[in-house]
Amino acid sequence: MLFQKALALTVSALVCLTVFAPLGISAASEPVHTVYRLPEYAEKAKASNATAEDAKKFVQGVDWGHVFGDSDGGVNEQLFWVVSKEDAEKRPTFTVPLKLGKAGTYNVKLKMFVGGDFGKFSITLGGKTVTDSVDCFGDGGLTFFDFGNIKLPAGDTELVFTCIGCNPGNTAAGCNLGISRLILSTPGYYYMPEHIGTAKASNATDNDARRFVQDMDRDWKALFNAHDVLPEDNGQLFWSIPTAEAGSAPTLTVPLNVPSAGKYSVKIKAFIGGDFGIFSLTLGGVTLKDSLDCFGEGGVTEIDLGEHELKAGKQELVVKCVGKNSALAADYCNFGITSLTLTAKPAPNPGTSDAVTAAVILGIAAAAGIALISEKHRS
Incomplete structure (x- = not known):
C-alpha cells in the first residue's frame, strides 16, 4: 500500500514537471491597452512655476481656444503648460497624478504637441525614467512618441515632466508643453x-x-x-x-x-x-x-x-x-x-528532461525504501 502511495506521488511530481516546468507557460490573457485622456486631469495637475493667482496650466483646443476646466477629453484638446524661457532655466516641473490598476511591464506612448514655441523635457512615470530628453520643437502638431517598455508599479503614481530647456531653433518666448494622451499597452500589442x-x-x-x-x-x-x-x-x-x-x-x-x-x-x-x-x-x-x-x-x-x-x-x-x-x-x-x-512562445527548458529523469529515480528509490521499511516492521 505504501509503495502504491509513493508511486502515485512520483507520478504527480512528473506531471507537474512536464506540464509546468517549461518557463512562461501560463493561461493566455487579453492585452492591456489603457488610455489616459490627459486634458481631464487639468484640475489635479501641478506646475512648479505656477502660483495660485496665475494659470500656467490649462486645457487648450488645438484651434488655440482655452477650455480651462471644461474639458471632455476631446480629440483636439491638450493639457497645456506655459513655460517661459526664463522659467526654463530653473528646470520647472509639471506633475500629473494618475492611478495604475495593475503592476507590470508596459509599452509607454505619449501623444504630445510639437510646435514652434515648445520645449525639451525629461519624463518620469512612477519614479521610472521614461526619457531623459524629448524635443517638442517643430511643426508636427499632435504626435505620438513611443518610449519603449517600462516596468511600473500598481496604485497611485505620478507622470512628471521637467523642462530642461529649448531647441536652439526656438526663437519664441516660450518652451511650452502640450500633452493629449498617455497610453500603456502590453508589449507586443499594437493598436x-x-x-x-x-x-x-x-x-x-x-x-x-x-x-x-x-x-x-x-x-x-x-x-x-x-x-x-x-x-x-x-x-x-x-x-x-x-x-x-x-x-x-x-x-x-x-x-x-x-x-x-x-x-x-x-x-x-x-x-x-x-x-x-x-x-x-x-x-x-x-x-x-x-x-x-x-x-x-x-x-x-x-x-x-x-x-x-x-x-x-x-x-x-x-x-x-x-x-x-x-x-x-x-x-x-x-x-x-x-x-x-x-x-x-516559451522557449523549451533544456533542464526539463533531466529533472524528469531525476524525479523518476528519486520516486522509485523512495517507493522502494518505504516498501523495505514497511516489510522490516512487519517482520
Missing part, C-alpha cells in the same frame, strides 16, 4: 490607429490622404491625423488603394518595436469587405502571409498568421497589395487594420 503618424503609403503624395484613421462606428468617418479612435470605438488604420493601382504592388509600411527576439504567435484584426484587396504581409523581413484576401463581408475579423521567429527592436510591418479578388467590382481594393498582437 494600429496610433501609428498613423509614422505609416507610409507608397501610392500617397504629400497632398493626398491614402492612409488615415477611420472610425467604423460613425458613418465611416475619416479622422485623418486626428488619430484618436480608441479600441472600443471600432477604429482602423485605413489604406485607400484605387483598383487601377493594384497591379503596381503598392505598399504600406508601419514601423513597430518588437519587444525581444524569439518566436511569436502573430494575429491581426483586419477588415473584410466588398472593396478590400489581397495582400502579403512581412514584419522585419519575415513573411507573415503570402496572400491574405480581405474581400468579403466579415467586417473586423481576427486572423491567425501563425508562429514566426522575429528580431528584437525596430522592425517594419510591410503590407503589399498583390491583387484583388475576381469578384471585386468596386473602384477600390483597400486595406484596414485595427490591431496586431505578438504573443511570445
Whole structure:
C-alpha cells in the first residue's frame, strides 16, 4: 500500500514537471491597452512655476481656444503648460497624478504637441525614467512618441515632466508643453490607429490622404491625423488603394518595436469587405502571409498568421497589395487594420528532461525504501 502511495506521488511530481516546468507557460490573457485622456486631469495637475493667482496650466483646443476646466477629453484638446524661457532655466516641473490598476511591464506612448514655441523635457512615470530628453520643437502638431517598455508599479503614481530647456531653433518666448494622451499597452500589442503618424503609403503624395484613421462606428468617418479612435470605438488604420493601382504592388509600411527576439504567435484584426484587396504581409523581413484576401463581408475579423521567429527592436510591418479578388467590382481594393498582437512562445527548458529523469529515480528509490521499511516492521 505504501509503495502504491509513493508511486502515485512520483507520478504527480512528473506531471507537474512536464506540464509546468517549461518557463512562461501560463493561461493566455487579453492585452492591456489603457488610455489616459490627459486634458481631464487639468484640475489635479501641478506646475512648479505656477502660483495660485496665475494659470500656467490649462486645457487648450488645438484651434488655440482655452477650455480651462471644461474639458471632455476631446480629440483636439491638450493639457497645456506655459513655460517661459526664463522659467526654463530653473528646470520647472509639471506633475500629473494618475492611478495604475495593475503592476507590470508596459509599452509607454505619449501623444504630445510639437510646435514652434515648445520645449525639451525629461519624463518620469512612477519614479521610472521614461526619457531623459524629448524635443517638442517643430511643426508636427499632435504626435505620438513611443518610449519603449517600462516596468511600473500598481496604485497611485505620478507622470512628471521637467523642462530642461529649448531647441536652439526656438526663437519664441516660450518652451511650452502640450500633452493629449498617455497610453500603456502590453508589449507586443499594437493598436494600429496610433501609428498613423509614422505609416507610409507608397501610392500617397504629400497632398493626398491614402492612409488615415477611420472610425467604423460613425458613418465611416475619416479622422485623418486626428488619430484618436480608441479600441472600443471600432477604429482602423485605413489604406485607400484605387483598383487601377493594384497591379503596381503598392505598399504600406508601419514601423513597430518588437519587444525581444524569439518566436511569436502573430494575429491581426483586419477588415473584410466588398472593396478590400489581397495582400502579403512581412514584419522585419519575415513573411507573415503570402496572400491574405480581405474581400468579403466579415467586417473586423481576427486572423491567425501563425508562429514566426522575429528580431528584437525596430522592425517594419510591410503590407503589399498583390491583387484583388475576381469578384471585386468596386473602384477600390483597400486595406484596414485595427490591431496586431505578438504573443511570445516559451522557449523549451533544456533542464526539463533531466529533472524528469531525476524525479523518476528519486520516486522509485523512495517507493522502494518505504516498501523495505514497511516489510522490516512487519517482520
